[in-house]
Amino acid sequence: MSDVDSEVIRRYEVLNTIVQPDDVPFYGIPFPGFFLLNEDGTIVDKLFNRHLAHREGIEAILDSFAGRIxxxxxxxxxxxxxxxxxxxxxxxxxxxxxxxxxxxxxxxxxxxxxxxxxxxxxxxxxxxxxxxxxxxxxxxxxxxxxxxxxxxxxxxxxxxxxxxxxxxxxxxxxxxxxxxxxxxxxxxxxxxxxxxxxxxxxxxxxxxxxxxxxxxxxxxxxIGPGAMPNFGEMRGITGQTVEMDSMTHMKRLVERKQAD
Amino acid sequence: MSEEQFTDEYGFTGPLPVTSTQRVIPTGEFHPGLSIGERAPDFELPNHRGETISFHADRAGARAALLFYRSAVW
Structure with missing residues (x-):
């Protein structure tokens, strides 16, 4: 999902407050991490990282749900x-x-x-x-x-x-x-x-x-190479083609932020 | 600029100098986010197909993991 105006990021209180509003296009990014919710929507666990490049793998989420590793x-x-x-x-x-x-x-x-x-x-x-x-x-x-x-x-x-x-x-x-x-x-x-x-x-x-x-x-x-997001064109399993070229998206993001 | 100006204390080398605000690493206490035990606020956002997702309604009573990351493409 796309939170262009960082509204949900703010409501969940994960806005990166070190990045200042005049820092285009980076202002509005969240600290990376995740919340786990139970069936009624209550937060039962969360984990956030200090470093912008660090991501939790799906296993960390599954282990948190399971309560064991x-x-x-x-x-x-x-x-x-x-x-x-x-x-x-x-x-x-x-x-x-x-x-x-x-x-x-x-x-x-x-x-x-x-x-x-x-x-x-x-x-x-x-x-x-x-x-x-x-x-x-x-x-x-x-x-x-x-x-x-x-x-x-x-x-x-x-x-x-x-x-x-x-x-x-x-x-x-x-x-x-x-x-x-x-x-x-x-x-x-x-x-x-x-x-x-x-x-x-x-x-x-x-x-x-x-x-x-x-x-x-x-x-x-x-060991393996890091994930590079510049996929170009990617065809999903349902047949639709997703355009994932990062430079195009970055250009749009900058334009959108500058227009605000 | 030297390579050191692009490599932070975690050994991560990025495209911007480590002094760039988006690369500054928080120090001290670090507990962002709503607290455990709080109700997750509802929201509506578009997904990658442009369809509007109504979070609580669409998860339909299932448990959920809600991930935040800065972008899928950079």
């Missing part, structure tokens, strides 16, 4: 299990797992613990190890701060300080995106990049703790 069929995944029974997986969610400039993806680190075991959130008393996850990739691979799942309080006999723990299956989610120099790797013929996920943790039950572990998983992430 499920790896797609072709999305890269790697996992390992330790003798403490804890299994750690890392997968790149969205866009078939292909990293491109523009669409944001989610790097999900899933820790599955057997019943009775838990791991700790920082801070912990001296001598115990809090869970820490680091993600390292080439310069073109960028990530934002981790979105950690909720913890619950745990009392350990003999320890005065309150402890926060995770148990069961928990997902740590890193929003990720590609810098423009990803294009250089593509031009040089690279088909993927390596991303290392390192998880440091100590698993305990009510009576004892296992020795601290450090597990490093490598994800081989396919």
């Amino acid at each position: 499920t790896p797609g069929e072709n999305e890269p995944i790697t996992s390992a299990a330790e003798d403490d029974g804890i299994r750690i997986s890392a997968f790149l969610r969205g866009g078939g797992g292909v990293l491109r400039v523009g669409p944001r993806r989610r790097l999900v680190v899933r820790i599955e613990m057997p019943e009775g075991l838990h791991i700790y959130r920082d801070p912990v008393p001296v001598g115990m190890v809090a869970t820490a996850i680091t993600v390292d990739g080439p310069e073109a691979f960028r990530h934002e701060a981790v979105e950690a799942p909720p913890t619950h309080a745990f009392e350990l006999p003999g320890v005065d300080e309150p402890l926060e723990v995770w148990e069961g299956t928990v997902d740590f989610v890193f929003p990720v995106y590609a810098a423009s120099i990803l294009g250089r790797a593509i031009r040089e013929g690279a088909a993927s990049i390596g991303v290392d996920v390192t998880v440091r943790y100590q698993a305990c039950d009510d009576a004892q703790c296992f020795i601290p572990r450090t597990q490093t998983l490598r994800l081989d992430v396919p």
Whole structure:
């Protein structure tokens, strides 16, 4: 749908207020993002990005509706299990797992613990190890701060300080995106990049703790060119032809804004 | 101009200098949009075929994802 006068953009309070009215033709653009509505039209979730070029993939929307993240069929995944029974997986969610400039993806680190075991959130008393996850990739691979799942309080006999723990299956989610120099790797013929996920943790039950572990998983992430909107002529599945030449549309947009 | 003037802190290289207002990245608290729990306002807008879409009526009681982006073509 086309919101030429940005009326709906304003009513939903997503107008980019940094762009000033005299900045033709950019004034009137929204911050990119989405709202999710339930059946009666109430907003049940929303996600907006600071960066003008970042877009959420359809998977982020579907995952928000579902309330859980499920790896797609072709999305890269790697996992390992330790003798403490804890299994750690890392997968790149969205866009078939292909990293491109523009669409944001989610790097999900899933820790599955057997019943009775838990791991700790920082801070912990001296001598115990809090869970820490680091993600390292080439310069073109960028990530934002981790979105950690909720913890619950745990009392350990003999320890005065309150402890926060995770148990069961928990997902740590890193929003990720590609810098423009990803294009250089593509031009040089690279088909993927390596991303290392390192998880440091100590698993305990009510009576004892296992020795601290450090597990490093490598994800081989396919890369692809960014989406270019200059399609020229595009024929839809219903047979109609849509003219998608961006320069023509940009020219119209400028003329329309200048005429206001 | 040097390439650095077109590449922002996210490593994104665009056609305009990073000082252009449409490329300025908000800092600090960032919570645009109506709040979760609010009723989504109704509206009518043309779609790509020029047909008028009446949002709540046309979604006919179905759940919906409402996406905002600056343009399909730039």
